[in-house]
Amino acid sequence: MKFIHTAKTAFHGLERNKSRSGLTVLGIVIGITSIILIMSIGQGAEDLILGQIQGLGTRTIAVIPGREPSGPSDVAQIFSDSLKARDLELLKRKENVSGLESIMPIVFGSESVSFEGETYRATIFGGTELATEIFDLAPREGVFISDDDVRGRADVVVIGAKVKEELFGDSDAIGKRVRVKDRSLRVVGVLPTKGQVSFFNFDEAAFMPYTTAQQFIFGIKYFHRFIVEAESEGAILRTVEDLKVTLRESHGITDPDKDDFFVQTQADLASRLSTITSVLTLFLASVAAISLVVGGIGIMNIMLVSVTERTREIGLRKAVGAYRKDILYQFLLEAVLLTGTGGIIGIGLGAALSFLAGLAISQFVGVEWKFSFPVSAVFLGLGVSGFVGLIFGIYPARKAAEKSPIEALRYE
Amino acid sequence: MAFIEAKNLEKVYETEGVRTPALHGVSFSIEKGEFVAVMGASGSGKSTLLHILGFLDRPSGGEYVFNGKRFSDYNDDELADIRNREMGFVFQSFNLLPRTSVLENVMLPLLYSKVKDGEWEARARAAVEAVGLEHRMNHVSSQLSGGEKQRVAIARALVMNPKVIFADEPTGNLDSKSGGVIMEILDDLNRTRGHTIILITHETYTASYAERIIRLHDGIIAEDRKVKERVNGKEGFVK
Ligand SMILES: Nc1ncnc2c1ncn2[C@@H]1O[C@H](COP(=O)(O)OP(=O)(O)O)[C@@H](O)[C@H]1O
Ligand SMILES: [Mg+2]
Numbered sequence: 001m002k003f004i005h006t007a008k009t010a011f012h013g014l015e016r017n018k019s020r021s022g023l024t025v026l027g028i029v030i031g032i033t034s035i036i037l038i039m040s041i042g043q044g045a046e047d048l049i050l051g052q053i054q055g056l057g058t059r060t061i062a063v064i065p066g067r068e069p070s071g072p073s074d075v076a077q078i079f080s081d082s083l084k085a086r087d088l089e090l091l092k093r094k095e096n097v098s099g100l101e102s103i104m105p106i107v108f109g110s111e112s113v114s115f116e117g118e119t120y121r122a123t124i125f126g127g128t129e130l131a132t133e134i135f136d137l138a139p140r141e142g143v144f145i146s147d148d149d150v151r152g153r154a155d156v157v158v159i160g161a162k163v164k165e166e167l168f169g170d171s172d173a174i175g176k177r178v179r180v181k182d183r184s185l186r187v188v189g190v191l192p193t194k195g196q197v198s199f200f201n202f203d204e205a206a207f208m209p210y211t212t213a214q215q216f217i218f219g220i221k222y223f224h225r226f227i228v229e230a231e232s233e234g235a236i237l238r239t240v241e242d243l244k245v246t247l248r249e250s251h252g253i254t255d256p257d258k259d260d261f262f263v264q265t266q267a268d269l270a271s272r273l274s275t276i277t278s279v280l281t282l283f284l285a286s287v288a289a290i291s292l293v294v295g296g297i298g299i300m301n302i303m304l305v306s307v308t309e310r311t312r313e314i315g316l317r318k319a320v321g322a323y324r325k326d327i328l329y330q331f332l333l334e335a336v337l338l339t340g341t342g343g344i345i346g347i348g349l350g351a352a353l354s355f356l357a358g359l360a361i362s363q364f365v366g367v368e369w370k371f372s373f374p375v376s377a378v379f380l381g382l383g384v385s386g387f388v389g390l391i392f393g394i395y396p397a398r399k400a401a402e403k404s405p406i407e408a409l410r411y412e
Numbered sequence: 413m414a415f416i417e418a419k420n421l422e423k424v425y426e427t428e429g430v431r432t433p434a435l436h437g438v439s440f441s442i443e444k445g446e447f448v449a450v451m452g453a454s455g456s457g458k459s460t461l462l463h464i465l466g467f468l469d470r471p472s473g474g475e476y477v478f479n480g481k482r483f484s485d486y487n488d489d490e491l492a493d494i495r496n497r498e499m500g501f502v503f504q505s506f507n508l509l510p511r512t513s514v515l516e517n518v519m520l521p522l523l524y525s526k527v528k529d530g531e532w533e534a535r536a537r538a539a540v541e542a543v544g545l546e547h548r549m550n551h552v553s554s555q556l557s558g559g560e561k562q563r564v565a566i567a568r569a570l571v572m573n574p575k576v577i578f579a580d581e582p583t584g585n586l587d588s589k590s591g592g593v594i595m596e597i598l599d600d601l602n603r604t605r606g607h608t609i610i611l612i613t614h615e616t617y618t619a620s621y622a623e624r625i626i627r628l629h630d631g632i633i634a635e636d637r638k639v640k641e642r643v644n645g646k647e648g649f650v651k
Contacts, residue, residue: 320496
């Protein structure tokens with residue numbers, strides 16, 4: 001029998017029992033939908049994270065206190081106060097770190113900012129004027145903090161668009177005094193709406209000189225990060241080495257395994273994060289794959305029932321000339337058609353849901369989420385669902401093909 | 413050699429170690445164009461014999477030759493081909509595909525044939541017309557009466573224009589009126605088209621259409637006799 005007719009026969013077999021076919025396929029639909037959803041969202045998350053990291057510039061190096069996380073699962077680093085003012089001075093010297101173009105120490109934390117009864121919990125960010133370059137920030141009104149402000153621990157603050165909106169609404173903010181913790185600071189600038197950049201949402205931030213933030217807001221003498229810009233991309237490796245050597249000397253460390261800081265380049269960060277998202281995506285997708293196995297067993301079960309129910313049909317087909325393999329292919333194709341249909345529905349549903357999820361993430365998390373739908377997911381969805389049909393269809397199909405015509409015709 | 417030749421056919425069923433002998437050495441020959449009724453009590457081995465004659469089941473002993481083809485020389489797929497091209501089957505319980513149109517039911521043997529698919533519909537229509545069901549062409553099988561279902565089954569048996577039609581108690585599930593219609597159709601096929609017909613029945617009335625009756629009793633032939641004489645080949649019968 002020609003393939004097209006086997007396919008038609010298989011299709012009619014399913015059509016004759018629409019509601020059962022529909023229910024049978026549900027397991028596969030759910031399985032494929034979740035795999036597609038997970039893959040699409042995983043891809044979106046990876047794109048988002050990588051995009052933001054790249055947004056920070058490729059020459060950027062971060063020096064972070066504490067021990068370096070050992071693997072993708074070791075995300076919680078131990079906070080430490082190892083980066084001090086003395087380190088900053090040492091790193092600034094050309095003879096110590098020759099490839100360094102600029103360095104900005106930062107401190108950050110969450111604090112309430114209030115103005116005339118309005119209060120907003122903002123991300124306090126203590127840094128220097130360099131932040132405008134590194135994060136590509138230019139105030140929409142007023143000015144940014146200056147080096148003089150840093151030296152003089154000036155009571156000045158530059159607020160993000162959201163902070164301005166929450167505290168001042170439409171009225172002017174420049175020159176007004178806001179209260180951060182117990183300190184009164186003068187607003188000198190307002191940032192334009194910027195959204196999420198790397199891990200900071202600048203719209204929700206309040207910038208001030210790090211000296212001011214250290215002394216009056218957080219009451220600490222150490223830094224949370226040094227952000228270093230290398231002279232060129234070619235100087236990154238050398239700069240990283242120099243940073244390490246200088247800091248080890250300053251901290252009296254001889255064994256690199258005992259480092260109380262670690263250095264991260266944008267490239268490191270990008271590859272680490274994309275590993276994390278890939279592993280997570282893979283893990284979630286394999287959990288979803290379990291539902292495919294369950295769906296497949298459901299298909300097998302129903303196919304076995306169907307083969308028994310249709311014993312007389314099988315006998316008749318054989319009596320009028322069907323070969324063993326005609327029956328085998330008919331039932332195998334029924335199974336593959338079932339799961340394949342489930343796969344196609346699942347792909348569509350998965351795409352729609354991940355699109356909606358993208359909208360929801362953009363809306364509620366406030367990041368710029370790009371809907372991404374990997375083509376590989378389509379092939380994977382189709383391939384996997386077809387494969388499930390083959391695997392779980394083969395046993396019932398063989399049972400059908402093995403029936404002898406008279407046994408089948410006698411069957412009551 | 414005769415068209416159908418059975419020599420000393422034996423059949424023993426073995427299910428879970430239990431041996432049930434059904435045929436103990438059955439011999440006869442049937443010529444092309446004959447209308448033979450196989451009669452006998454329930455359990456006497458009629459269906460068993462028909463399944464062997466129809467290449468549906470292998471005998472346990474003896475020899476069977478159909479149209480020059482020895483059963484034992486063919487594998488299952490080759491037997492399927494012979495059934496498809498040269499044999500038609502009509503069963504007591506119709507065996508139509510549910511929720512499938514009359515036309516598609518009749519097309520079924522064509523699906524497994526070497527006939528080009530362009531010709532299928534015309535052939536199936538002709539077969540449906542031959543049993544007088546052209547007004548039911550696109551009805552679904554469950555919308556038909558028992559007699560109509562059996563006519564569809566006959567059309568299906570006819571569609572490949574087989575040499576022989578095997579009918580296993582075709583009127584067994586029908587009232588006498590529809591049964592009569594079925595018998596008229598089979599009789600007509602035998603007389604005007606020359607199909608050999610081997611009919612299994614335990615009803616004397618149905619058997620009266622045949623020109624020869626083979627009577628089985630406990631797996632052996634109790635009687636084999638001509639009941640009508642044929643004149644001028646297909647033209648007619650003298651009762
Ligand atoms: N598949 C089978 N397995 C075991 N015994 C069978 C089988 N088919 C038929 N028989 C037995 O063979 C004998 C003849 O059966 P069958 O040919 O169906 O008789 P009939 O058609 O004349 O009523 C019966 O005793 C029946 O029980
Ligand atoms: Mg019988």
